[in-house]
Amino acid sequence: MRNDGASPFVETSSVVNDRANHARAIDRAIVYGDWLRRAVAGSGRPHKEWLHFCLYGRTADALVNFSVVDDARADRDPDREFARTTLLFRDQRWRGAVTSFASHDCELRPGEVGLRMGSHSLHYRDGVYALTAGLPDGSAHVDVTLRPTTMPSIVHNVQVGDGPPINWLVVPRLVAEGRVRIDDRVHDVSGTLAYHDHNWGHFGWGRDFAWEWGYGLPDDPANPWTIVFVRLSDRAHTRALMQGVFLWKGHREQRVFRDHDLRVSHRGLRRAREICKIPPVMALIHPQLATDIPSQLGFRGEAEGDAIDGTFECGDVAQVVIPNDDDFGVTVINEVSGRLAVEGRIHGEDMELNGRAIFEFLGA
Amino acid sequence: MPDVKPFAWFLGRSLSTLREEMTPAYDRLVQEIRGRTVRLSVDAEPDHVIEESGSIRVVSTPLSFDVEFRASRPVLKALVGGRLTFLDGLLRDRIHLQGSIEDLLVFHDALQTYLRGAVRCPSMPGLLGEFEASAETPP
Structure with missing residues (x-):
């Protein structure tokens, strides 16, 4: 029970x-x-x-x-x-x-x-x-x-x-x-x-929503900090529905920056020379290499004396291409590998995290 | 050892599957190719796709055609496996397309409708696997 x-x-x-x-x-x-x-x-x-x-x-x-x-x-x-x-x-x-x-x-x-x-x-x-x-x-x-x-x-x-x-x-x-x-x-x-x-x-799938999501784990396992970033928006990426950065130290969730605590920025556009499409047959329906993935995603959280700054540098892209439920279109989940660098000050303590990471960018 | 199944076998069954499992896509396909004949030649097996009384039929008898698509089984397998794009297939002369611009545009839209319906049919992966397996084991 x-x-x-x-x-x-x-x-x-x-x-x-x-x-x-x-x-x-x-x-x-x-x-x-x-x-x-x-x-x-x-x-x-x-x-x-x-x-x-x-x-x-x-x-x-x-x-x-x-x-x-x-x-x-x-x-x-x-x-x-x-x-x-x-x-x-x-x-x-x-x-x-x-x-x-x-x-x-x-x-x-x-x-x-x-x-x-x-x-x-x-x-x-x-x-x-x-x-x-x-x-x-x-x-x-x-x-x-x-x-x-x-x-x-x-x-x-x-x-x-x-x-x-x-x-x-x-x-x-x-x-x-x-x-x-x-x-x-x-x-x-x-x-x-x-x-x-x-x-x-x-x-x-295919309804009026999209997400950006990623997690960060340090290269050095002795570093106790773990981070998760999430942002839900409308499908056009013009209106954020919710956003948050969740921060753990050791086993405990230490801090959450929500909604208006956060500023998220995109810089540039990732231009891939090749993209692995999953399942492969979906490349017949969605063959294009153009994406709306930024080359860099940044976020800054600030609230009640705590602050955090993070930058994700986008690298290789794989796409999971999913048929929409209500029309003949597709939804593309971009799985992007890269590096995440985060630093900040939480409850009076400096924190830093550097590591490889995977971010997801959901697109039309 | 399984028989090598001709492309017409796969084409006919995939259209039946589309009609049964993704009827809106089948109906749209009927509308799109209405009045046109598409000749599909895979490894020199010419088949003709025609619309007749709201159904799509596959016939092998020689007919005049509006659009011709020619390719080989390995090319089809590369397309389905994501190792070749349709555009690269055309540019590398591994796919041959012939027809007026207007008819080629209709063919493109109809092919997309077929594919977008096919990927939503639960039975299609099994059918495709059966066709591909038969081609890999010639008698």
Whole structure:
């Protein structure tokens, strides 16, 4: 039974400074928060849910996204849902695939932290995620355990444009153990820091919303700071619906800069010579290389004596191209690798973070 | 060992799938190619796509045509696999297109409608996989 009355996302002072208790508190928050929702029967609108993992290693990167989405076609079958993994790997270049799985080949149990889609799986046990997934052509594979080291943050009822709200749980810092294989190159990613989030709700691709999102983990794992940036806007990127910078120190969320605390700026435009399109067939529909990704994204947060300055320098781009639900257009999720540099002063203490990072820019 | 399935096999079944699983795209395709005949030659298998009484038919009998598209199976596979863009295929002479400018524009729009519908059909990846697998294992 999950609901014993106390929020698992709020620590009591008695657990502070106790590493074992921190681990227990994190574990409890994940068990209580990161479980598979799936659609509620009769909700009327297509439900979407996905669990996203990013592993940004010294020599190889892996993005793994497990999604369970309702049939969104006009004459849809309300009981039909699609289970897919979207995988991106990079050492010398981006590559990836979207793989669909038949329902009889999946284990998707509402209330469980974990799932299986074919040979791709996510399990959570004893405070550790175990994740396995690979490209269907066998050219890349990830097999890692991920130990969360920060308290999850859960944000309910995020308004996205003209639809009902969505929900977001983020575990911004995990420590990986295991390997990523790309072709015949095996990359030991043990000790690498990773990121995880989980989104669910009723919304349609192609509606009047867009997002910019990114996370920052330091090159030096001894650096305790972790950052997540998020901004939701209308599809034209002319009106911000909400924006925030979430900052953790160690396992605890330390500071949030919201909405009017923040100034966000774009400089230049990223002009890519090539873009990996996922799934590859979508390059027939969306072949263009022109994007509205900035070459640099900056943000400055200031509130109540605290301040933070960050700059993300955009690098290589991969695009996940998704058919819109309500028209024949597409929505493009630009996965952009790059470097994030952040400095600031929080609660009277100087902070600094430098590291490779992945930002997402959602476009039309 | 599976039989090599001709392109007409894939084309006919993919249009049926489009009609069943993404009817709005099929209906739009019917409107777009109405009154025109498109000749599709893949590895010298000429097939003709025509609209007739609100349906799209694939026929092999020689007909005059308004637009011709010629390519090979490896080129189709490269297009679907994202290794070749349609434009590069044309510029490198791996795709041949012929027709009046007006008809080529209609063909472009119809092809986009077909593709945008196809990627929304749950059964299409399996059908494409069956076609590609048969081509990789010649008898």
